[in-house]
Amino acid sequence: MLHYGKITCFLLISACFCPSPGYLQEAVHAEHRKPFFERLRRLEEQFRRFQQMTLTRLQGIADNYNVSYNIDAHFQLLTEQYQNISDSINGFKATAENDLSSLKFWTRKLQKKSKKLDLKVNALEKAVNDINRQQTKDKKEQVLLLTNLTEEVQSQKNQITSLFANKDKIEANVQILQETVNGQRVKVDKFEEQVRTALQNDVVSFRTFSQQKSNETPKDKSSESPETPTKQVKKTMASNQKLHVKHLRSKQLQQKQQPPQPTRVDPTQETEIQPTTESLIKSNQLKPQNPTLIPQMQKISKNQEMPIKDGTICNVKSMLYFPNSSTDDYVTFKKGFSTGIHELSICTWLQVGSGYLGTMLSYATEENDNKLVLHGRNSTTQTSIHFVIGDPAYRELPVDSLLDGKWHHICLIWSSIEGKYWYYIDRRLVSTGSKFQKGYEITPGGSLVIGQEQDSMGGGFDITESFVGSLAGFAVWNQALTPGEVSGIVMGKGLPRGTIITLDDIAEVKGNVQHIACGCLEYCF
DSSP states (O other): OHHHHHHHHHHHHHHHHSOOHHHHHHHHHHSOHHHHHHHHHHHHHHHHHHHHHHHHHHHHHHHHHHHHHHHHHHHHHHHHHHHHHHHHHHHHHHHHHHHHHHHHHHHHHHHHHHHHHHHHHHHHHHHHHHHHHHHHHHHHHHHHHHHHHHHHHHHHHHHHHHHHHTHHHHHHHHHHHHHHHHHHHHHHHHHHHHHHHHHHHHHHHHHHHHHHHHHSOHHHHHHSOTTHHHHHHHHHHHHHHHHHHHHHHHHHHHHHHSOOOOOOOOTTSOOOOOOOHHHHHHTTSSOOSOGGGOGGGSOOOTTOOOOOOTTOOOOOOEEEEEOSOOTTOOEEESOOOSSOBSEEEEEEEEEOOSSSOOOOEEEEOSSOTTSEEEEOOOOTTOOEEEEEESTTOEEEEEOGGGOSSSOEEEEEEEETTTTEEEEEETTEEEEEESSSSTTOOBOSSOEEEESSOOSBTTBOOOGGGOOOEEEEEEEEESSOOOHHHHHHHHTTOOOOSOEEEEGGGEEEEOTTOEEEEOSSGGGOO
């Protein structure tokens, strides 16, 4: 079709520019033949130029027609490509969003890990600094001790030198002392012989007196009290004993009044020890009239405990019973710590029959989910629990004696001012330590839970860390209790003032936990 259009245009142009034969003949006759050919050649050149221009224009028109003919297909192709590109961009965007969410999650986790690592590093740096200070202090003390020891050694050398210088005098004094001792020994032997003779005379006189009384008539016997001979013998024995004791006391007084003499003990020489009142009593040679005069004979054990009578521990008010291990069993409180804590005392009666001690208490804040924890878990080889203040700082507390299924009283005390802690079981101090979170503050505004360990505020429980057993008389103070106050609680006296949390402040009892009112510990079961 395009070829036919070109031919038609060419014919029309030829018709317009080609002259008729008649007109040419008239021109031949009118003009010369040469100018005619020149004009014809110029016209031919013009025609060729025009033809070339026409072909160029037609070619442009044909190109434009081809472009407009294929533009729909190109547009459809571009639309499909745009759709594919849009789908790819959307997929890439979704993938990028997922990657970004994952990156945010791991970033938060990494920040928490970094905080914990920073805390650990700070704790380690603090511990290293404390160790360095302690080592410096110990070195100074060792230098001081070494100096004092050197001075003492020098002093001992001087004394030894003086002793060697006075050796002859000392030996003379020792000889005089030995002679004195021998003389005293002779006197004591004589005195003992006199006492023995006097006792024998008393016995003979008593027998003679008894025989005389037996020869008397019954009337004479009835007129005299039957206790007279016995009383007389007793008086005689008592007077002899008093004389003996008086002599020994006077002898001891004389020895005390003598000026002390430097003596040198010879291991090859035997020394006779003079009898004392206590030795005479032990050998039944002298009977004391009042046994309370010699308290040294009565040995009292320091560890002897007074038995707790039934119905005497009536300061517990109520009890919490956790029947089994479950993440649903726990207790929350209406209030936590309203102010920062620098001193803390936690006391409670405890009964565990499960063979292990779970987490009794957990206090979590936004910055640290282990701000204050008495952490335990179900373990076949459990021997201790962790006392945590500001994770990762903790101390291990022994619990072997608490796992016998009986009631025990525990009291845990911590002081940020001193950096120390004290752990009591049944009013006995079983564990203590220093350099533990000195200057640290337990911040307020956290979540306090009994029976579970929080990995986040109010949640994140683990069944292996659940508490199973009974708690009675639970109380918290924002002060460090004294040993006397701890003993008073165990003995059933009133609770010390200053409690900030007790079982009266319970907000919710979750799961199968039972809150039982019992005024006395003996009625809590």
